[in-house]
Amino acid sequence: MSNRSERADAALLRRWGLPDPGDSKKTRGRVMVVGGSRRAPGAVLLAGEAALRVGAGRLGLVVPGSIDAQIGIAIPEAAIFALPERATAAIGQPARDELAGADAVLVGPGFDDPEQTRGTVLAVADCGIGCLVLDAFALGILPRIPRELLPATLILNPNAEEAAILLGRDLADDRTEDRADDVAEIARRFDAIVNCYGTIAAADGTTWRIDAGGPGLATSGSGDVLAGAIAGFAARGAPPEQAAVRGSWTHARAGDRLADRVGLGYLARDLVRELTPAATETAGGPGSDG
Numbered sequence: 520m521s522n523r524s525e526r527a528d529a530a531l532l533r534r535w536g537l538p539d540p541g542d543s544k545k546t547r548g549r550v551m552v553v554g555g556s557r558r559a560p561g562a563v564l565l566a567g568e569a570a571l572r573v574g575a576g577r578l579g580l581v582v583p584g585s586i587d588a589q590i591g592i593a594i595p596e597a598a599i600f601a602l603p604e605r606a607t608a609a610i611g612q613p614a615r616d617e618l619a620g621a622d623a624v625l626v627g628p629g630f631d632d633p634e635q636t637r638g639t640v641l642a643v644a645d646c647g648i649g650c651l652v653l654d655a656f657a658l659g660i661l662p663r664i665p666r667e668l669l670p671a672t673l674i675l676n677p678n679a680e681e682a683a684i685l686l687g688r689d690l691a692d693d694r695t696e697d698r699a700d701d702v703a704e705i706a707r708r709f710d711a712i713v714n715c716y717g718t719i720a721a722a723d724g725t726t727w728r729i730d731a732g733g734p735g736l737a738t739s740g741s742g743d744v745l746a747g748a749i750a751g752f753a754a755r756g757a758p759p760e761q762a763a764v765r766g767s768w769t770h771a772r773a774g775d776r777l778a779d780r781v782g783l784g785y786l787a788r789d790l791v792r793e794l795t796p797a798a799t800e801t802a803g804g805p806g807s808d809g
Contacts, residue, residue, distance in 0.1 A: 523696065524696070524699045524718065524726040524727055524728040525725075525727050525728070526727070526728055526729075526730060527719070527727040527728065527729050527764045527767075527768055528729075528730075528731075528768070529768070529772075529800055529801050531764075532764070532765055532768060532801035533801050533802075535757075535761050535765070537574075537752070537755055537756070537757055537765075537802070538755060538757070540576075540755070543576070544576030544577050545576060545577070546576065547574055547575055547576030547577075547754075547755055548575050548576055548577070548622040548623065548751075548753075548754030548755045548756060549575070549576065549577040549578070549579070549617075549620065549621045549622050549623075549754060550567070550570040550571075550575045550577070550578050550579070550621065550622070550624075550625065550747075550750050550751055550754045551578075551579045551580075551581060551617060551618050551621040551623075551624045551625070552566045552567045552570070552578070552579070552580050552581070552624075552625045552626075552628065552747065552750070553580075553581040553582075553602070553618075553624065553625065553626040553639060553643055554566070554581075554582065554625075554626065554627055554628040554629040554630050554655070555580070555582035555583060555586055555590065555628070555629040556583060556586070556629050556630060556631045556632070557583070557585055557586060558631050559628075559629040559630075559631060560582075560586045560589065560590060560629060561629070561740065561743075562628035562629030562655070562740065562743045563580050563582055563590065563628050563629050563743075564580075564590065564593055564594055565628070565740050565743040565744050565747065565787055565788065565791060566625055566628040566654075566743045566744065566746050566747030566750070567580050567594060567597055567747060568594060568596075568747070568791050569743070569744045569745075569746075569747030569748045569751060569790075569791050569794055570623075570625075570747045570748070570750050570751030570754065571596060571751065572748075572751070572791055572792070572794040572795045572798075573747075573748050573751040573752055573755075573766070573769060573794050573795070573798050574751060574752075574755055574795075574798065575622075575623075575750075575751040575754045575755060576754075578594075578596060578597040578598070579597060579598040579599075579600060579614075579617050579621070580594070580597045580598070580599050580600070581600045581601075581602055581610070581614050581617075581618070582599065582600075582601065582602060583601070583602050583604070584601035584602065584603075584604060587599050587600075587601045598617065600613060600614035600617065601614075602614075602639065605638075609642060610642045610643070610646065615646045618643060618646040618648055619646045619647045619648060621648060621649075621754070622649070622650065622753065622754035622755075622756070623649075623650045623651075623652060623750045623751075623753035623754040623762075624643060624648045624650065624652065624750075625652040625653075625654060625746055625747065625750040626639065626640055626643055626651065626652070626653055626654070626657045627653055627654035627655040627656055627657030627658065627746070628654055628655055628743045628746060628747075629655070629743070630655060630656040630657065631656065632656075633656060633659060633660050636656040636657055636659075637660040637663060637664065640653070640657055640660065640661075640664060640669075641664065644668055644669050644670060648670055649670055650670065650672040650674070650753050650754075650759065651669060651670050651672065651673050651674070652674045652675075652676065652746060652749055652750045652753065653673070653674070653675050653676070654676045654742065654743070654746035655681075655742065655743075655746075658675060658677045658681040658684065658685060659681060659684055661675070661684075661685060661709065662684065662685065666709060666710060672759050673709065673710065673711040673712070673759075674711060674712045674713075674714070674749060674750075674753065674759050674762065674763055675705065675706075675709065675711050675712070675713045675714070676742070676745060676746045676749060676763075677705070677713070677714075677715050678715070678716070678742060679715070679716065682701070682702070682705060682713075682715045685705045685708070685709065686701055686704060686708075693716060698715075698718055699718050699720065699726040699728065702715050702718045702719070702720040702726065703720040703721075703724050703726055705720070706721055706722045706724075707722050707724070709722075710722050712759045712760050712762075712763045713763075714745075714763040714764075714766070714767050717729035717730075717731070717732060717767055717771060719760065719763045719764050719767060721760045725760070727760075727764050729764070729767050729768050729771050731768060731771035731772055731774075731775055732771030732772075732774045733774055733775065733778050734783060735774050735777060735778050735782075735783050735784070735785055736770070736771065736774040738785070738786060738787055738790075739787060740786070740787030740788070741770075741774075741787050741790060743787065744770060744787050744790045745766060745767065745770040747791075748765075748766035748767075748769055748770050748794055749762055749763050749765075749766030749767070750762075750766075751766070752765045752766050752769075765798075765801070768801075769794055769797045769798045769801075770790065770794070770797075772797040772800065773790050773793035773794050773796075773797040774790060774793075776793050776796065776797060777789055777790065777793055
């Protein structure tokens with residue numbers, strides 16, 4: 520039976536609030552993003568920068584050794600770690616230590632090989648991480664991973680095709696309560712928080728909807744930005760369901776701001792830069808509308 524979703528807006532996010540950022544980058548949380556490939560090296564850059572743009576304090580990127588040097592040059596704010604070449608190989612100790620100490624770990628952006636992705640998800644989970652966010656290829660292989668091998672706090676960010684894999688059938692039409700029921704079913708099945716195109720569900724069946732965003736969000740790399748924003752808010756200490764709602768709303772609001780200013784045709788890297796003023800609207804700081 521359908522339960523009506525709560526509308527998530529700026530007023531709700533202000534009521535929820537965020538933990539005090541403190542006066543150090545260490546108090547704003549550490550995000551680790553694991554992903555990338557020669558074919559799609561930009562995905563981890565977008566996701567990692569997005570996490571910083573929503574206020575996370577520290578960033579590490581764990582990427583294939585074939586691209587680690589280029590990635591390090593492209594985002595000087597991040598610490599860079601190399602993944603082993605074989606999917607079954609253990610992650611090196613420096614990266615394991617950073618993953619274990621991270622406040623949120625995002626896996627998936629830019630991966631393009633299912634077996635490597637599955638091996639990496641298992642290796643990352645074996646590091647004893649607390650909060651895991653899965654995106655892109657990491658969602659396609661999730662049904663093949665026993666839930667008990669993953670951390671208790673799990674956030675999923677599927678698109679419609681990935682949601683259909685997790686659900687085992689096509690997703691209901693957008694912006695309907697049937698869609699909310701489907702997303703809630705995925706959340707129950709994987710004991711996770713799930714965000715799918717502005718519908719967010721917790722494993723207990725609670726759902727939220729975001730009536731923001733527009734067609735401009737359907738651009739290459741937009742999902743990587745969204746996943747990074749969710750991970751960034753989780754690292755800052757937001758409860759996982761609030762991190763998913765806040766990340767999704769901030770991503771959508773950034774798209775609305777760009778659409779108002781420049782129209783259709785903005786890029787994912789434009790979305791990244793717009794996350795900070797969008798997030799500020801819910802923090803009561805400069806640029807807030809109330």
